[in-house]
Amino acid sequence: MNEVWVIDDDPFAAKLTQKQFAACLPDSLVSAHTDPLDSSRRLAKDRGRNIELVVLDLRMPTMDGITFVRHLADISYRGKVIFCSGQNDQMLSAAQQIAENQGLYVLGSLAKPASLEAVNALLKRGRRKAPRPTATVSRDDIVQAISRGEFVNHYQPKVALSDGRFHSVEVLARWAKGTKTLGPAAFVPVAEQEGLIESLTHGVIDRAFADLALWSRQGLTPQLSINFSTAGLNDLNLPEQLLGYCERAGIEPENITLELTESKILDPASRGLDILSRLRLQGFNLSIDDFGTGYSSLSQLRQIPFNELKIDRSFVTGVSERSSLQAIVNSSVRLATELDMTIVAEGVESKADWDYVANAGCHLAQGFYIAKPMPGQAIPVWAELWREKTQG
Structure with missing residues (x-):
């Protein structure tokens, strides 16, 4: 026992x-x-x-x-x-x-x-909550996994707090490694260090746009949120490449959000600021992810034209029970509201979390209370069940 x-x-x-x-x-x-x-x-x-x-x-x-x-x-x-x-x-x-x-x-x-x-x-x-993966991977492991098509997409829905409407999905890369499925923490740091992150990201985009086209034929048109690593913001042609993806798929850039982790500092003198600014000019949404977990929050907001702010799950899960988390959520909402940003609460894991972030002024919610990440083919089924649950 x-x-x-x-x-x-x-x-x-x-x-x-x-x-x-x-x-x-x-x-x-x-x-x-x-x-x-x-x-x-x-x-x-x-x-x-x-x-x-x-x-x-x-x-x-x-x-x-x-x-x-x-x-x-x-x-x-x-x-x-x-x-x-x-x-x-x-x-x-x-x-x-x-x-x-x-x-x-x-x-x-x-x-x-x-x-x-x-x-x-x-x-x-x-x-x-699973422990952090302990397995180590090498550059060759990732290169071989890319060539074998072992990287797949999972999707976690986001819904509107005002009426529960299905709004968008965050695209999450997974590695189907044998009998195990590994999350980004197991391979993204190595991919960034070894110069493979751009190849990984473009694979994620290809699969995401294909799934979005499939959902569209089934009557679903959620917006897409795609995680971008600041380490991969080196190609000045990236805005034109993403615009090309959208044009071929018949998707407006306004329906695509690029999420950048706030804890990864972007050098204002780098190409990244140039690329992100042009992406925003073309209509793509820019989201500052994991807000509050790094040391450069206000600096990033000043330098980069973000129009969405995601409050990190560590401040949202259990927020109804802890005054310190409430203070952080409330101050983040006030700041984002003043900057006219869409506010996403990630890590909503209970009805109490939902009620608190809704009353605090957040616009969208994401978390296990709504849905776990799932393969693309499961999204239409989940969407119908969610619609029945929230709208009858």
Whole structure:
């Protein structure tokens, strides 16, 4: 039987948390531990191999939660971690970042005392979250995968918060590598470093436009959002190439959004600014993705003619429960509204998330509450089911 350890030096709090997790994980053995020093020593004996989850308080006099995290990293603990503490949101976020920086698999954090509903909601979100891929790939692996046609597109819908209308899809590259399907984190950094990102991106565009043509014949005309790497913005002919794609497919550039990750800084003296400006002049939409996760948000907004802002999922998921996330979402919405930008909330994973970002003034929503990424052939089926659900 899988074990769950609740570590909290307050016996009452430890027992209460134990009961909440036991109710949500009936197939696991949930135990409470009030001595973090002893718990750390016991975990070290077998490197925590039998422990699937550690629920950890932060403020414990004999060994604080940050130190305990370091001990978990030292023994290469491969289970999951949840922080459950009375500390404020900023401290919980800091603890989570520290743990993730040391390679631990953090499901999230809970304010103490955690309700049964909050525990259950976090565990549900955690079941959807996979650890970062550990497999390494080489340039030759990617070149061969391109030649064998192993890269495929998945699509995640975005819908209007005002009426639930199906609005667009974000195109997400996947690598069908044998029996596994790998996400972009497994191959995009290598492709950027090895000069293969342009080839990958053009493959994504080819497949996306073919799928869009197929959906159009089935009566669906969603807009397309395509991720672009700043590392691939080197070809000054790119605006003309994309315009050619649109003309051949009979698609207006206004129906295409190019998403650029905000955390990747674009040198204002590079060709990228030239290319993006001409793309915007031709009617393509430009979106600043993962807004708030980098150090150059305001600088990017000033330099590049973005007309869409995507609030990063780390600020949206669970926003109804945490005041610090609410402050970030509200300030992002105010800024984007002043700049007359379309506002997308990504990471909407519950009705509560939906209600909050809708009331905050976001225009579009994306996340598991709406739909997971799916192959192109599944989009028409999903669209019909979504229409029935939202419009009757």
